[in-house]
Amino acid sequence: MAQHEVNYLQQGGLPIMLTTVDKLVNWGRSNSLWFFTFGLACCAIEMMASGAGRFDFDRYGIIFRASPRQSEVIVISGTVTKKYAPFIRRLYDQMAEPKWVISMGSCSNTGGMFNTYSTVQGVDRIIPVDIYLPGCAPRPETLQYAALMLQQKIRRESMNRKISSKRFV
Amino acid sequence: MFRPYQPKDNVQKKAYYTDRFLVVPEVPKLPVEDSVSAKHISAVAGKFEVLESYMQRDNVVMIVNAKEVKSVLTVLKEEGYTVLSEMSAVDFIAQKGGYEVFYQLLNMSVAKRIRVKCFIKEGEAVESVQSVFRAADWSEREMYDMFGIHVVNHPCLKRILLPEDWHGYPLNKTYPLQGDETAQWYEIDMIYGKEYRDIIGPEQRDAAYVNEEDTRNFSRLGHEVAFGEEASQEITPIRYQEDDKPLFVKRMRPEETKERNDKSWHTKEGVK
Ligand code: SF4
Numbered sequence: 001m002a003q004h005e006v007n008y009l010q011q012g013g014l015p016i017m018l019t020t021v022d023k024l025v026n027w028g029r030s031n032s033l034w035f036f037t038f039g040l041a042c043c044a045i046e047m048m049a050s051g052a053g054r055f056d057f058d059r060y061g062i063i064f065r066a067s068p069r070q071s072e073v074i075v076i077s078g079t080v081t082k083k084y085a086p087f088i089r090r091l092y093d094q095m096a097e098p099k100w101v102i103s104m105g106s107c108s109n110t111g112g113m114f115n116t117y118s119t120v121q122g123v124d125r126i127i128p129v130d131i132y133l134p135g136c137a138p139r140p141e142t143l144q145y146a147a148l149m150l151q152q153k154i155r156r157e158s159m160n161r162k163i164s165s166k167r168f169v
Numbered sequence: 170m171f172r173p174y175q176p177k178d179n180v181q182k183k184a185y186y187t188d189r190f191l192v193v194p195e196v197p198k199l200p201v202e203d204s205v206s207a208k209h210i211s212a213v214a215g216k217f218e219v220l221e222s223y224m225q226r227d228n229v230v231m232i233v234n235a236k237e238v239k240s241v242l243t244v245l246k247e248e249g250y251t252v253l254s255e256m257s258a259v260d261f262i263a264q265k266g267g268y269e270v271f272y273q274l275l276n277m278s279v280a281k282r283i284r285v286k287c288f289i290k291e292g293e294a295v296e297s298v299q300s301v302f303r304a305a306d307w308s309e310r311e312m313y314d315m316f317g318i319h320v321v322n323h324p325c326l327k328r329i330l331l332p333e334d335w336h337g338y339p340l341n342k343t344y345p346l347q348g349d350e351t352a353q354w355y356e357i358d359m360i361y362g363k364e365y366r367d368i369i370g371p372e373q374r375d376a377a378y379v380n381e382e383d384t385r386n387f388s389r390l391g392h393e394v395a396f397g398e399e400a401s402q403e404i405t406p407i408r409y410q411e412d413d414k415p416l417f418v419k420r421m422r423p424e425e426t427k428e429r430n431d432k433s434w435h436t437k438e439g440v441k
Contacts (some may be wrong), residue, residue, distance in 0.1 A: 027418065082333045085356035112372070117339055117348030118331070119355050121372040132388075155411060 012060045025159040029072075029098065030151035032061040036071035038091065040078025043105040043137045050140035062147055068094040073150065075143070076129075078109040080120040092127045100154070102146050103129045106136045191221055198223040205279050210249045213241050229284055235270070235287040239296045242272060242285065250274035250283060253302035256309070258316050260342045267291050268318055272298070272305075294319040315340035347374055358430075 018038045035057070039047055051057050051064050065071040068091045080088060092101070103123050106112030109132050111121035123129060130153060138146075177258040201222055206229045210222050213231065216336050217240060221232040233241050242253075247373040250346045252275040267290040274283050289295055298305045309320045310329040319336035320326055327333060337344055347353065357369055373386075381389060382400050395406045414420060 055287055081332075082352070082355040086359045089324060089360045115367065115376055117344070117352045125369055125372075127354055152405060152411065155414075 014160050022159045023155070026155045026157070030154040032063075033073050033100075033147065033150065033154075034063050034065045034071045036068055036074045036091070036095070037066045038068075038074060038077075040076065040080065040084070041105075041107065043077035043107070046140055047075055047104065047143060050143045053055045055140040055144060057144070057147065060144075060147060060151070068092075069096060071095060072098060073100045075100060075102045076108040076123045076127075077104040079112070079114055080123050080126075081118050082120055083118070085120050085126050088123070089126050090107045100126055100130045100150055102131045102133065102143075102150065104133045104143060104146075105138055106134065107135065112136060178303055181372070196225050200393070201226065201229055206281055206283065209245065209250075209276075209281070209283065212248055216244060217241055222224050228284055230284045230286060232286045232288075235289045235293070238270070238272070238285065238287050239298050240303065242298050242301050245274055245283065245285070249276045249278050250281075251277060253298070253304045253308075254282075256298075256305060256312070258312050258318055260316065260340065261288075262291055264344065268316060270295055270318070279302055289318070294321045296321050297323040299323060314338070317341070332396070347372075 007120075026125055034052075049055060051062075057063075062073075068074070072095065074092060074095060076088065092099070098133065101123075103109050105116060107119070108123040111119050113136070115121075131150055133146050135142055184290060201210060201224050210219065210229070213233070214222075215218055217237045219231055220234070221229055221230075231241075253272060254275050255273040256271060258270045261267060261269055265288070265290055267425075270287050270289060272285045274285065276282070289296070295318060299307055299309060299322075306324070307329055309323055310326060312318050313320055313323075313326055314328040314330050315338055328335060331339070332355075335355075337349050348355075351358070351371055354363075354366055357363075357365055361369070369382055379387070381387060384394055384400055385397050388394075388402065391404055392401060394401055
């Protein structure tokens with residue numbers, strides 16, 4: 001116990017919160033989104049810039065974690081090749097629930113300019129996507145906006161949201 | 170005289186271009202005049218058959234028999250061409266029924282390059298030059314990966330860029346740009362299995378496809394609706410904090426914010 005006496009009425013209000021459990025949990029979730037340190041192509045450079053000092057994602061509670069087990073958001077930042085698709089699926093499966101996916105850039109949205117034999121035409125063919133970011137490459141502000149949108153989305157959903165099945169669809 | 174009428178609906182979808190007036194530019198072949206390169210060519214010609222040799226864009230080109238390529242490269246390496254900077258093949262199946270395999274060499278001591286070419290029929294193999302130039306190891310694997318040309322005596326001839334269970338050789342001119350059937354369904358077959366093809370559906374390959382009503386694929390800026398819902402004209406407000414926020418979360422009011430107008434921190438003089 002602190003030795004000095006805290007006058008809660010004057011210093012920052014009573015330590016009481018009126019809220020629902022849903023809101024409290026979602027507030028916690030949405031403000032500590034841990035991103036997966038995972039980049040694929042040129043878009044990953046913008047994602048790295050977003051995490052670094054100038055755009056500073058840490059202030060939203062977005063911290064890049066180097067393991068899928070510890071992260072809850074995976075940003076598919078770049079061109080998804082067909083050779084790489086099974087690995088993306090595996091990384092996604094390794095993430096703990098609840099988890100969200102941001103598809104960053106034209107390449108991962110639709111295949112983008114790579115209308116070729118070796119590119120997956122949209123990462124949503126292999127994993128479910130929450131937010132699609134247009135652009136080639138989207139600027140860090142766009143990714144920032146997507147993160148804020150994702151926070152809004154999380155706050156809207158129920159705490160006990162349905163756990164997505166291991167297999168898609 | 171009138172040209173016969175052709176229906177022009179859907180004209181963008183059909184290839185209407187013909188190469189009736191196309192003249193393929195050809196780089197002139199000049200005789201080899203510089204004496205250093207001529208000496209190197211004659212060192213090869215003394216032992217092996219040189220089918221043709223000429224200069225093209227300041228590059229010496231030498232065409233030899235496919236069977237003797239390895240020995241020719243060995244001779245050239247002794248002449249000082251110690252770097253194999255590039256090698257691959259070109260598909261000439263439609264024109265000549267085979268592939269042209271080329272090796273680009275660099276001589277660092279006299280600053281000369283030479284390109285050794287040979288021609289193989291479809292289905293024939295080339296001898297590996299990996300024991301002469303280590304750089305050929307991965308290049309030959311790439312050549313095998315992209316053209317399906319077999320390389321004899323290669324230590325580990327398997328695909329290098331594409332997955333090992335890939336079907337077909339993409340740099341062949343007959344390979345479809347958007348992939349054959351196995352390529353188009355590759356990721357679905359790998360991850361979910363063939364039975365999921367129907368559920369996930371074919372790839373959307375039309376780059377010009379736009380449909381405002383299709384809210385599964387498009388989202389109108391300012392009029393966003395949820396995935397798969399009917400498109401609407403209502404304006405979606407852009408805001409960060411919802412109205413039904415938790416009571417303990419403070420809301421930002423734009424009128425209470427202050428604009429920072431001390432511009433000194435990004436002037437040329439630097440941070441003050
Ligand atoms: S969308 Fe553009 S910037 Fe992003 S990975 Fe594709 S090509 Fe690169």
